[in-house]
Amino acid sequence: MTFSRRQIETAIAALVAIVTAIVGLGLRDEEQLGPKFLALERVARFEQPTYLAQPPGRDAPLFVVERRGTIEVLPGDGPDKQTFLDLRRPVKTPGKGGEQGMLSMAFAPDYAESGLFYVAYIDRRDALRVVELRRDEGDPLRADPGSARLVLRIPEPTTKHHGGLLLFGPDRHLYIGSGDGGPSGDPGNAAQSKRTLLGKILRIDPRAVRNHPYTVPPDNPFVGRPGRDEIFAYGFRDPLRFSFDRATGAMAIGDVGGQRFEEIDYLPARKARGANFGWSAYEGFAPLTKSVPKSRTVLPVLAYPHGPGCAVTGGYVVRDPALSRIAGREIVGRYLFGDYCTGRIFGFRPRPNRRAGKERSFRFRVPYLTSFAEDRAGRIYVISQFGVGPDKTLIRGSVYRLVPRRKGVSN
Numbered sequence: 001m002t003f004s005r006r007q008i009e010t011a012i013a014a015l016v017a018i019v020t021a022i023v024g025l026g027l028r029d030e031e032q033l034g035p036k037f038l039a040l041e042r043v044a045r046f047e048q049p050t051y052l053a054q055p056p057g058r059d060a061p062l063f064v065v066e067r068r069g070t071i072e073v074l075p076g077d078g079p080d081k082q083t084f085l086d087l088r089r090p091v092k093t094p095g096k097g098g099e100q101g102m103l104s105m106a107f108a109p110d111y112a113e114s115g116l117f118y119v120a121y122i123d124r125r126d127a128l129r130v131v132e133l134r135r136d137e138g139d140p141l142r143a144d145p146g147s148a149r150l151v152l153r154i155p156e157p158t159t160k161h162h163g164g165l166l167l168f169g170p171d172r173h174l175y176i177g178s179g180d181g182g183p184s185g186d187p188g189n190a191a192q193s194k195r196t197l198l199g200k201i202l203r204i205d206p207r208a209v210r211n212h213p214y215t216v217p218p219d220n221p222f223v224g225r226p227g228r229d230e231i232f233a234y235g236f237r238d239p240l241r242f243s244f245d246r247a248t249g250a251m252a253i254g255d256v257g258g259q260r261f262e263e264i265d266y267l268p269a270r271k272a273r274g275a276n277f278g279w280s281a282y283e284g285f286a287p288l289t290k291s292v293p294k295s296r297t298v299l300p301v302l303a304y305p306h307g308p309g310c311a312v313t314g315g316y317v318v319r320d321p322a323l324s325r326i327a328g329r330e331i332v333g334r335y336l337f338g339d340y341c342t343g344r345i346f347g348f349r350p351r352p353n354r355r356a357g358k359e360r361s362f363r364f365r366v367p368y369l370t371s372f373a374e375d376r377a378g379r380i381y382v383i384s385q386f387g388v389g390p391d392k393t394l395i396r397g398s399v400y401r402l403v404p405r406r407k408g409v410s411n
């Protein structure tokens with residue numbers, strides 16, 4: 001039996017179409033399945049890590065802030081690290097409440113050219129300092145400690161509620177979280193007073209100009225009005241960790257509570273400008289005094305009571321595409337946060353100016369969860385200030401990365 005050339009070509013085309021369809025179905029099935037689990041992958045161990053940051057550039061190394069006053073650089077994904085900066089001499093670490101030490105760092109948006117970065121720490125007199133430094137001209141993986149320049153110093157009345165987060169926003173200005181400084185309950189009403197920098201989120205341009213250590217953006221809400229020009233938002237107890245959603249620019253703020261509630265605030269940054277977040281007239285949704293009408297405050301999108309939780313650790317809205325399509329647990333677009341005392345991690349889909357939707361929890365726990373972080377590629381990191389040894393003793397802390405898994409590790 002013989003076939004014409006046309007019949008042969010038709011048969012080959014049909015066979016190719018069948019194979020292509022089979023392969024396509026297989027690929028679609030795999031895409032639909034996606035990674036089955038979420039996992040925490042340890043990046044490295046550190047001495048009481050408190051924060052992680054990355055300079056501009058997706059391939060730049062990661063820098064880990066340690067409470068004792070050092071910053072370690074972690075090139076690539078390997079375990080080897082080296083000291084980028086050592087400021088142990090001016091940094092205070094011992095103290096009641098354990099809220100001293102080096103708290104965070106931020107790289108200038110033009111870091112590649114300027115080499116400038118900023119650190120926040122508690123000094124020997126219990127003040128919060130924001131200091132500018134420059135990387136070493138001969139070694140990009142080392143800082144020049146001799147370049148230190150004081151940008152801002154905020155005296156603190158007690159050893160607690162310092163805040164201390166530094167973060168450059170989408171507008172390229174530096175945002176600074178400052179706690180009310182204590183004592184408990186903010187009896188001096190510092191968070192509500194616009195005459196003090198305590199209990200605020202500040203917004204400045206940290207570069208020195210004409211012998212001024214920093215300048216204030218002219219569109220800050222209290223420029224030309226009663227109140228400190230540096231204030232961007234007020235009414236916080238301890239805005240220990242806040243972030244900007246890289247997709248929408250919205251602000252998410254984890255404000256550490258006092259005796260009863262922890263809270264998360266989420267709103268467009270333009271609505272946070274000049275806003276009163278309520279402390280110490282309110283804690284979460286609960287009124288504490290009648291000094292401020294609720295209508296004049298920003299209500300949290302989520303608040304949870306103490307016991308067993310005790311201190312919220314604010315996080316990030318997940319935008320890492322590698323974490324999409326997790327079977328039954330889609331987290332891209334969800335805001336992740338945790339609690340320092342329980343180590344539990346939760347997520348919810350944020351809705352600006354509305355209470356949080358359904359809240360989900362994750363099976364893994366991170367002891368002494370001190371911070372979340374996000375690198376330039378959008379990957380999410382979770383930082384444990386301490387680990388817990390087999391005999392329940394405290395050991396070195398860890399930096400973890402949230403990663404997908406197809407099998408073998410549950411979330």
